[in-house]
Amino acid sequence: MGHLPTVHYLLLSVVFTMATERQQYQVQHGRCSYTFLLPEVEHCGTGTEGPFKVSNSLQRDTPSHAEPSNVPFTWQEGKLEALENLTENNTQWLQKLENYIQENVRSELEEMHQKAIHSQTATMLEISSSLLSHSMVQSQKLTDVEMQVLSQTRRLEEQLQEYLHTTSRLEKHVLRQASESAQLKEKNRLLEQRFAEMEVRHQKELNALQQEKRSLQDLLEWQGRLVSTLEEGLVLSSHNSTQLQRQQADLTDSVQQLMATVTHCNEISRPPKDDMTHYRDCAEINRAGITHSGVYNLRLPNMPNSIKVFCDMTSHGGGWTVLQHRQNGSLDFHRSWTEYKQGFGDPAGEHWMGNDFIHTLTKAKDFSLLVLLQDSEGNKAHSHYEHFHIEGEEKNYSLHAHRFSGTAGKTSSLTRSGTMFSTKDHDNDFCSCKCAQMASGGWWFEACGASNLNGIYYSGHSKVPYNGIKWYYWKGPNVRVSMTTMMVRPSDF
Ligand SMILES: [Ca+2]
Numbered sequence: 010m011g012h013l014p015t016v017h018y019l020l021l022s023v024v025f026t027m028a029t030e031r032q033q034y035q036v037q038h039g040r041c042s043y044t045f046l047l048p049e050v051e052h053c054g055t056g057t058e059g060p061f062k063v064s065n066s067l068q069r070d071t072p073s074h075a076e077p078s079n080v081p082f083t084w085q086e087g088k089l090e091a092l093e094n095l096t097e098n099n100t101q102w103l104q105k106l107e108n109y110i111q112e113n114v115r116s117e118l119e120e121m122h123q124k125a126i127h128s129q130t131a132t133m134l135e136i137s138s139s140l141l142s143h144s145m146v147q148s149q150k151l152t153d154v155e156m157q158v159l160s161q162t163r164r165l166e167e168q169l170q171e172y173l174h175t176t177s178r179l180e181k182h183v184l185r186q187a188s189e190s191a192q193l194k195e196k197n198r199l200l201e202q203r204f205a206e207m208e209v210r211h212q213k214e215l216n217a218l219q220q221e222k223r224s225l226q227d228l229l230e231w232q233g234r235l236v237s238t239l240e241e242g243l244v245l246s247s248h249n250s251t252q253l254q255r256q257q258a259d260l261t262d263s264v265q266q267l268m269a270t271v272t273h274c275n276e277i278s279r280p281p282k283d284d285m286t287h288y289r290d291c292a293e294i295n296r297a298g299i300t301h302s303g304v305y306n307l308r309l310p311n312m313p314n315s316i317k318v319f320c321d322m323t324s325h326g327g328g329w330t331v332l333q334h335r336q337n338g339s340l341d342f343h344r345s346w347t348e349y350k351q352g353f354g355d356p357a358g359e360h361w362m363g364n365d366f367i368h369t370l371t372k373a374k375d376f377s378l379l380v381l382l383q384d385s386e387g388n389k390a391h392s393h394y395e396h397f398h399i400e401g402e403e404k405n406y407s408l409h410a411h412r413f414s415g416t417a418g419k420t421s422s423l424t425r426s427g428t429m430f431s432t433k434d435h436d437n438d439f440c441s442c443k444c445a446q447m448a449s450g451g452w453w454f455e456a457c458g459a460s461n462l463n464g465i466y467y468s469g470h471s472k473v474p475y476n477g478i479k480w481y482y483w484k485g486p487n488v489r490v491s492m493t494t495m496m497v498r499p500s501d502f
Pocket of ligand 1: 436
């Protein structure tokens, strides 16, 4: 219905054009123009053919003022009829025009409608596209959210699995703990039972021990009484022992007096040739023509008694008085100061002459010392000192030996001059220790020195210990010495 004003406007425009032009009509509608040709009236000629002019102008309801009012009715009727026909034609034409216009308008409307539809469609498409893109974005977001949800779900599932696993483990642990707890309870019960049994047993034992203790106390009291009795007996025995010791001392004195008497008788009854006992050393005996090695008596100056010595008449020219000799280890050399002072052993075998005799012998004149050695393999060597003597007991038998030579080492193994003699009960060495106890035997120990011919005699093939016989610079500390001899002879022999 909104198109009706437009149609009226078109009609007015058509009317206006028809009034201005003849036979050809043009309608302008927007950018389009429409041209129409109207049919000519057959019975109406041009102005020259009659007094009535027929034009294609619009029908007028009122007659023109120029026309005369005295025109005959027939002609007027004819004219009216022609006008009616014309009007009818025009009306038809207008109807056609209207139809045409309506048709065109409809097509326009349709076109507009189509355009509107297109526009709306485009808009809709645009909206759809926008919606689609929006939908895609939303879909992407949804996908992301879905992925996140899936990830979360997966993680939760994993955590759930882990929790389940942990729970299972904990359940097992709890079960195991419960089992162990039950076992422990059982053990505890057994232990308590055993403890109760032991307590009973210990109580019984304790009772028995207490009874035993009482018995022992009784026994102890009885033993105490017995000890007192024994002590009294011991005092009596000691008194008897003292008496016995006195009797022994008296007997010893008697024996010594008898021996002195016997010795005196022997000296009185001995023939004059026994005056050899007055030789002061073996060199004198040798000089006297006796060249057989053996035991001889010497009488040293200022010595009350003679002394038996061994004279070596063969080695190194003979005439040697032997001070010390070892050959088989049969004699113990770990002796006291007094024993070394007086001498010990048998001159025919292993012996020590005695420090007092050595001092007396070597102080009388200038002596030389010869040391003979032999190892377990039979190898022999010697060390010689041109000058040798020892001092008296007041100077602890200090050693003096000079002018060394020989085959038992290029260096002297004997300690330097001035070294004092030490025994296990007299420590005169230069060591904070006690060399005589460590190294064994009596010797001129320095600290403790390179020699000790009075050490322990070791046989066999094992390594020689520190307390063995030692002459260090001969073959070192490990040589096994099987024979030693120390002997002196006047330097001028
Ligand atoms: Ca010492």
